[in-house]
Amino acid sequence: MKRKISWICAVAVGMSAVPALTSYAAPGVVPANPAATAAPAAPAVAPATQGIVTPDQTRTENLTPATPTANAVGAATGVTAPQQGQVQPGVIRAGAPVVAQNAPTRDVTLSFAQIAPPPGSMVLRGTNPNGAIEFGMRSDEVISSAMLNLEYTPSPSLLPTQSQLKVYLNDELMGVLPVTREQLGKKTTAQMPIDPLYITDFNRVRLEFVGHYRDVCENLSSSTLWMDVGRNSALNLTYQRLALQNDLSHFPVPFFDARDTRRVDLPVVFAASPNLAQQQAAAIVASWFGSRAMWRGQSFPTLFNQLPDRNAIVFATNDNRPDFLRDHPAVDAPTIEMMNHPDNPYVKLLVVMGRDDKDLVQAAKGIAQGNVLFRGSKVVVNDVKPLLPRQPYDAPNWVRTDRAITFGELKTYEEQLQSSGLEPAAINLTLNLPPDLYLLRSNGIDMKLNYRYTTPPTNDNSRMDISLNNQFLQSYSLATKDETNRLLLRLPVLQGLLDGKTEVSIPALRLGAINQLRFDFQYANPMPGGTVDNCVTVQPVQNRVVVADDSTIDFSKYHHFIAMPDLRSFANAGFPFSRMADLSDTTIVVAKQPSAAQVTALLDAVANVGGQTGFPAVNLNITDDGSKVQGSDHDILIVGTLPEQLKDEKRIDLLVQATRSWVKTPQREPSLSGIMPDDKDRTADVQTTVTSDAPMAAVIGFQSPFNDQRSVVALLADSPRGYELLNDALNDSGKRAAMFGSVAVIRESGVNSLRVGDVYYVGHLPWFDRIWYAFANHPILLAIFAAISVLLLAWVLWRLLRILSRRRLDPHD
Numbered sequence: 001m002k003r004k005i006s007w008i009c010a011v012a013v014g015m016s017a018v019p020a021l022t023s024y025a026a027p028g029v030v031p032a033n034p035a036a037t038a039a040p041a042a043p044a045v046a047p048a049t050q051g052i053v054t055p056d057q058t059r060t061e062n063l064t065p066a067t068p069t070a071n072a073v074g075a076a077t078g079v080t081a082p083q084q085g086q087v088q089p090g091v092i093r094a095g096a097p098v099v100a101q102n103a104p105t106r107d108v109t110l111s112f113a114q115i116a117p118p119p120g121s122m123v124l125r126g127t128n129p130n131g132a133i134e135f136g137m138r139s140d141e142v143i144s145s146a147m148l149n150l151e152y153t154p155s156p157s158l159l160p161t162q163s164q165l166k167v168y169l170n171d172e173l174m175g176v177l178p179v180t181r182e183q184l185g186k187k188t189t190a191q192m193p194i195d196p197l198y199i200t201d202f203n204r205v206r207l208e209f210v211g212h213y214r215d216v217c218e219n220l221s222s223s224t225l226w227m228d229v230g231r232n233s234a235l236n237l238t239y240q241r242l243a244l245q246n247d248l249s250h251f252p253v254p255f256f257d258a259r260d261t262r263r264v265d266l267p268v269v270f271a272a273s274p275n276l277a278q279q280q281a282a283a284i285v286a287s288w289f290g291s292r293a294m295w296r297g298q299s300f301p302t303l304f305n306q307l308p309d310r311n312a313i314v315f316a317t318n319d320n321r322p323d324f325l326r327d328h329p330a331v332d333a334p335t336i337e338m339m340n341h342p343d344n345p346y347v348k349l350l351v352v353m354g355r356d357d358k359d360l361v362q363a364a365k366g367i368a369q370g371n372v373l374f375r376g377s378k379v380v381v382n383d384v385k386p387l388l389p390r391q392p393y394d395a396p397n398w399v400r401t402d403r404a405i406t407f408g409e410l411k412t413y414e415e416q417l418q419s420s421g422l423e424p425a426a427i428n429l430t431l432n433l434p435p436d437l438y439l440l441r442s443n444g445i446d447m448k449l450n451y452r453y454t455t456p457p458t459n460d461n462s463r464m465d466i467s468l469n470n471q472f473l474q475s476y477s478l479a480t481k482d483e484t485n486r487l488l489l490r491l492p493v494l495q496g497l498l499d500g501k502t503e504v505s506i507p508a509l510r511l512g513a514i515n516q517l518r519f520d521f522q523y524a525n526p527m528p529g530g531t532v533d534n535c536v537t538v539q540p541v542q543n544r545v546v547v548a549d550d551s552t553i554d555f556s557k558y559h560h561f562i563a564m565p566d567l568r569s570f571a572n573a574g575f576p577f578s579r580m581a582d583l584s585d586t587t588i589v590v591a592k593q594p595s596a597a598q599v600t601a602l603l604d605a606v607a608n609v610g611g612q613t614g615f616p617a618v619n620l621n622i623t624d625d626g627s628k629v630q631g632s633d634h635d636i637l638i639v640g641t642l643p644e645q646l647k648d649e650k651r652i653d654l655l656v657q658a659t660r661s662w663v664k665t666p667q668r669e670p671s672l673s674g675i676m677p678d679d680k681d682r683t684a685d686v687q688t689t690v691t692s693d694a695p696m697a698a699v700i701g702f703q704s705p706f707n708d709q710r711s712v713v714a715l716l717a718d719s720p721r722g723y724e725l726l727n728d729a730l731n732d733s734g735k736r737a738a739m740f741g742s743v744a745v746i747r748e749s750g751v752n753s754l755r756v757g758d759v760y761y762v763g764h765l766p767w768f769d770r771i772w773y774a775f776a777n778h779p780i781l782l783a784i785f786a787a788i789s790v791l792l793l794a795w796v797l798w799r800l801l802r803i804l805s806r807r808r809l810d811p812h813d
Helices: 004-015 277-298 357-373 565-572 598-615 720-732 733-737 768-775 780-810
Strands: 052-055 104-112 122-125 130-136 141-154 166-169 171-180 188-193 202-210 226-230 233-241 268-270 302-304 312-317 335-340 348-354 379-380 416-422 427-433 446-452 463-468 469-478 486-491 514-522 543-547 553-555 561-564 584-591 621-623 635-640 655-656 659-667 683-690 696-701 711-717 742-746 748-754 758-765
Touching: 122 130, 122 202, 130 233, 141 166, 171 188, 233 742, 268 277, 268 463, 268 598, 277 312, 277 357, 277 598, 277 621, 302 598, 312 357, 335 357, 348 357, 514 543, 565 696, 565 733, 598 635, 598 711, 598 720, 655 711, 696 720, 711 720, 720 733, 720 742
Parallel strands: 268 302, 268 312, 312 348, 584 621, 584 635, 635 711
Antiparallel strands: 052 188, 104 233, 122 226, 130 202, 141 188, 141 226, 141 233, 166 171, 166 202, 335 348, 335 379, 416 543, 427 514, 446 486, 446 543, 446 553, 463 469, 463 514, 561 758, 655 659, 659 683, 696 711, 696 742, 742 748
């Protein structure tokens, strides 16, 4: 015991040069231990094992860090420390601050396959020696320990010891792994402790390869200079929870934290099965959280009168509240309050409360549109007054289609449009487009590009390549003279026939809801070399490239027109409901007494639309009376069961009720989802009815019987497990990619989609474009029509010339 105390004291003395611990002070954190902000703790990761490297043939299963009190690493780990490639430990550092003895923790393993740029592995070369992974830390957590487990293979041509791998955290050197002779050409594993004191809210672990293959006259572009870092490499982190104050000024923390890359999992609690107003309030709040979660995904499991085990949202009124809020004081206005979980001080509840259901809706709109004013543990929403109505296609996450948009408006972080290095990394820009943009007769998309770059020393093959969705567009040489470097481009997006009987529905560049525009600056870097006796070397100078913020791209010349039903546009862009970002043109039909699984499906579906548009559904309409949708000029989303008013077997191609279901299948189903079969192939050929106890869910789309320009999408399931399958499919990008056509069947095995039934068109085209579109599906008829048109025009011209000739020869005729 004395030895342990003296060791801790020694570490504390050695902390005089360690950065202050204030970097861990999250907003509103309640120190669980008063000494936590002043005295450091014992090392969470013992540095005596720093840089332990093991060739693959001597790889051990137990790589637990050792303590610094032992001379041999194996004394603490229980295994013999490998002699090959052992790196001596550096300066002993302290670990993370002590927050509380009993604070909850969670262990996370982030593999390179998950967080490294595709394909997950890194090949570090002489001209491109850096690779990086990134991770975040929530405001209500600290990282108490971190360990980088690397799996890499060095080139067999490297010089031992002179070649090495340096590990940085936020540009602070964590350690160096020298390459030994025994490691050359062999898979090697290594553990590198990461000092938690340098971990902030956003972190970058950078690997820098220092490679040498001979003592003098090296060429950095030599193919023998490489180190392959495998995708099985991982970063092991231990997160420790902090006790937060009940302060809404940091909202939405801790219910959503932008630094957390995981899917948002936020339970929603009601006293009982919610009525329409309660469902509307919950849907507004869920869509707002979805607009913040975006690509992360979201899930809102619903509980009835149950105490959640994690951060959650609770909806309650004075007369209708869960049992654990029975003693909570009544309110006299729409109120939003942050409070502690009754049994766990590390868990927070966001209580949305009002005198009645109308207050709940107003409080929900306050969260969606007035949270910037929140502070303290409780706020009252006095009024929410819309000033301007939303316009079609004005979703914040979508590229503007009413005017040209600058690249600066599309940036998501400050340095997105610049890069540097001997081989600068590609500059990427995401374009989220409405899925109904009509590009069939387009000559291209106008783009004005302004860019700057380091001038190549000579006229060589240095160039800038432009690609869209991994498809090469055009290349431009990088001149050696100073010039303005302004380009007026027209991105070719002409659509072409896929085959003789296919709808013209996919552009040549496959523009979709989410598109990646990439700029690659390729430099032909001169690498002087020579012989050992006559060697010429240079200090490499990094190249810098910038695409200016005032560059523009213009989608304002295109009409909105799409063939429906198209479940792909619903799954990936929330269309047609996302046409109005606030869902003001949407009516949602729910069950009269919805189950918890049905409410979860509603909240997840609306949140998914919010994630696509970036705007909450503050004006959606919810009803449980199917008769109210008759004559509606709204798009209809059905959750639960189909109303009798919409049950038309001529329109619906699948039905799910309890354990009984039936489906209509077409005569021929194409193997590729992008191919749309012709009318005959889409005709339903067989109707099959099946009864089974196994769960199933389905998404079906069809034309609204009340308006030719409106659509119906139904989310159906036969059991609570079926709704789980449905929600998981809508939150899984891989399963969403499998949804297309008019019917998507979701089972335990995955998603299967069908194109069956009639096709209808939503949107507007000028009459000449409609004629072109109609004939584009029938090239032979188009050729016949063109020939007849030419003959008619020739006949008219011939008659006109005959008349002019007669008048010239006989003026009295």
